[in-house]
Amino acid sequence: MHPIDHPERLAFDIGEDALQIAQTVRDFARERIAPGAAERDRTSEFPMELIPELAEMGLLTMKVSADDGGSGLDNTTYLLTMSAISAACASTAVICASSNLAMSVLGRNASAEQKERWIPPYARGExxxxxxxxxxxxxxxxxxxxxxxxxxxGDDWVLDGGKMWITSGAVAGLHVVFARTDPDAGSRGISCFVVEKGAPGFTIGREEDKMxxxxSGTVALHFEGCRVSDANLVGKVGEGYRYALATLAGGRVGIAGLCLGIAERAFELGARYAAERKAFGQTVMDFQNSRFVLADTRTELDAAWLLALRAAKLLDQGKEAAAETSMAKVFATEVADRTVDRMLQLHGGYGYSKEYEIERxxxxxxxxxxxxxxxxIQRLVIGRQIAATYAG
Ligand SMILES: Cc1cc2nc3c(=O)[nH]c(=O)nc-3n(C[C@H](O)[C@H](O)[C@H](O)COP(=O)(O)OP(=O)(O)OC[C@H]3O[C@@H](n4cnc5c(N)ncnc54)[C@H](O)[C@@H]3O)c2cc1C
Structure with a gap:
């Protein structure tokens, strides 16, 4: 069962605070985010008007500590909150996820001065x-x-090159950019910079026309002699790749939440449709096959939640959890894919129509x-840990 609705069925203490925050975000998402989701899907229009509201709910800096101007949520709350947003609109959820990644990099690695300069205005959505x-x-x-x-x-850094697939890149005011500062040092030759909108030599490319x-405003970014001050270098030279990977480990839990939110919404729509639609004189739900499909899906979804909650809890306890976060992400995303496919199938031909939410x-x-x-890549990470355990 969805942990936000039935925490008592989890046999896993997610905590009153996490639950309350997730329920508040779910109510907000249903009321403010869900109504425009189908239209935004049709037009690809970035939900700029929602940014101040997302900020007010603390959803753009969830994982940044309160001391640094963020919401200071733990990973468990982040997981549940992401699922609440994506059940309403996956585009809005990934916009929150990418802002959280960028702000988390700053929260974990920027100087006090840099944090003060960038985190509060972005937390407020200004x-x-x-x-x-x-x-x-x-x-x-x-x-x-x-x-x-x-x-x-001199006192500047000059960036040249390009990025691809950057979520919110079309409209973001700040980009956390990873660039090579040493061509011969591999992953130790990458550093992290803040490039702000309007920086000289920085342009935004064509928006992707996505499935x-x-x-979510996915674009390429171009840097041609793009000049930023040394004050825009985040952390130490050569440490950028490490910062990116460390932040992405927490991000995997967020994506598990994001896909489980989509899947839970799909499950609800599929089960409701099956209970109403009639064929051969009975409801689709009355066919044993439909119940088996729903039973398998519910079982897999519950298993995905438990794996995701375990990964979040390990991170909350400050434990290393590379394999567990990878297991959570790979399992949840693949279960979610089976879920949307099966629930579309239960809708029959209507599932193939844009009139029905399951299609989106x-x-x-x-x-x-x-x-x-x-x-x-998640399987590589899990496999690496198994191989290390059994290495002779
Ligand atoms: C909608 C969208 C939003 C995105 N948002 C962002 C963003 O905000 N910021 C950002 O930086 N990136 C973003 N990305 C990029 C995304 O992270 C990459 O697309 C992803 O990491 C895969 O990289 P790739 O597309 O280059 O595929 P490739 O790395 O070229 O992979 C191609 C295929 O080969 C497989 N493969 C690669 N290496 C191995 C291996 N060692 N073993 C087995 N199989 C392998 C891959 O799994 C994949 O199936 C976004 C992408 C999309 C589609």
């Missing part, structure tokens, strides 16, 4: 969302192969197996 810019046209999974360069020039999550959910979920570490 300057729009922020973006996390790691992937490039020629490399996503193998991010350590990135080519965007940053060279020192799903269509309102089917498309919106697909990318969750690709971004923030594809399923294959």
């Amino acid at each position: 300057l729009g969302p922020s973006s996390f810019a790691l992937s490039e046209p020629h490399c996503g999974s193998d991010a350590a192969a990135l080519r965007t360069s940053a060279r020192r020039d 799903g999550q269509r309102a 959910l089917y498309r919106d979920n697909r990318v969750t197996r690709i971004y923030e570490g594809s399923s294959e």
Whole structure:
């Protein structure tokens, strides 16, 4: 059962605070985010008007500590909250996820001065969302192969190159950009910079016409002699890749929540439709096959929740959880994919029509197996740990 609705069935203490926050966000998402979701999917229009409200609810800086100006939520609350947003609109959820990634990098690695300069205005939504810019046209999974360069020039850094697939990149006021500062040092030659909207030499590319999550403003970013001050270098030179990976580990739990929110909404729609639709003189729900499909799906969803909650709890306890967060992400995203497919099937022909929400959910979920570490990359991480355990 969905942990927000039936926490008592979990046999897992998610805590009163987490539950209350998730319920509040769910109510807000149903009232304010869900109504425009289908239209945004049709037009691909970025929900700029929602940014101040998302900020007011603390949803753009969830994982940044309260001391640094963020909401200071733990990973368990983040997981549940992401599912509450995505059940209403997956585009809005991924916009929150990418702002959270960008702000988390700053919260964990920026100087006190930098945090004060950037986190509070973005927490308040005054300057729009922020973006996390790691992937490039020629490399996503193998991010350590990135080519965007940053060279020192007096008191400045000059960036050249390009990023690809950047969520919210079309409208973000701030981009956390990973660039190569040492061509010979591999993953130790990457540093992290803040590039603000309007920086000289920085332009935004064409928006992608995507299958799903269509309102999330996914673009390429171009840097041609883009000049930023040394005050925009985040943390230490050469540590950028480590910052990116550490932040993405927590991000995996967020994506597990995001896809489970989509899947829970799909399950609800599928079960309701099956209970109403009649064929051969009975409801679709009355066919044993439909019940078996729903039973399998419910079982897999519950298992996915438990894996995701375990990963979140381990992170909350400050424990290393690379394999567990990968298991949570790969399992939840693949279960969610089966869920949207099966629930669409229960809708018959109507499921294939844009009139029905299940059609959007089917498309919106697909990318969750690709971004923030594809399923294959998650399996690499899990496999690496198994191999290390059994190494002779
Ligand atoms: C809608 C959307 C939003 C995104 N938002 C962002 C964002 O905000 N910021 C950002 O930085 N990036 C973002 N991305 C990029 C995303 O993280 C990458 O697409 C993803 O990491 C995969 O990289 P790739 O597309 O280059 O595929 P590739 O890395 O080229 O992979 C192609 C295929 O090969 C597989 N593969 C690769 N390496 C291995 C291996 N070692 N073993 C087995 N299989 C392997 C992959 O799993 C995949 O199936 C976004 C992508 C999309 C589609």
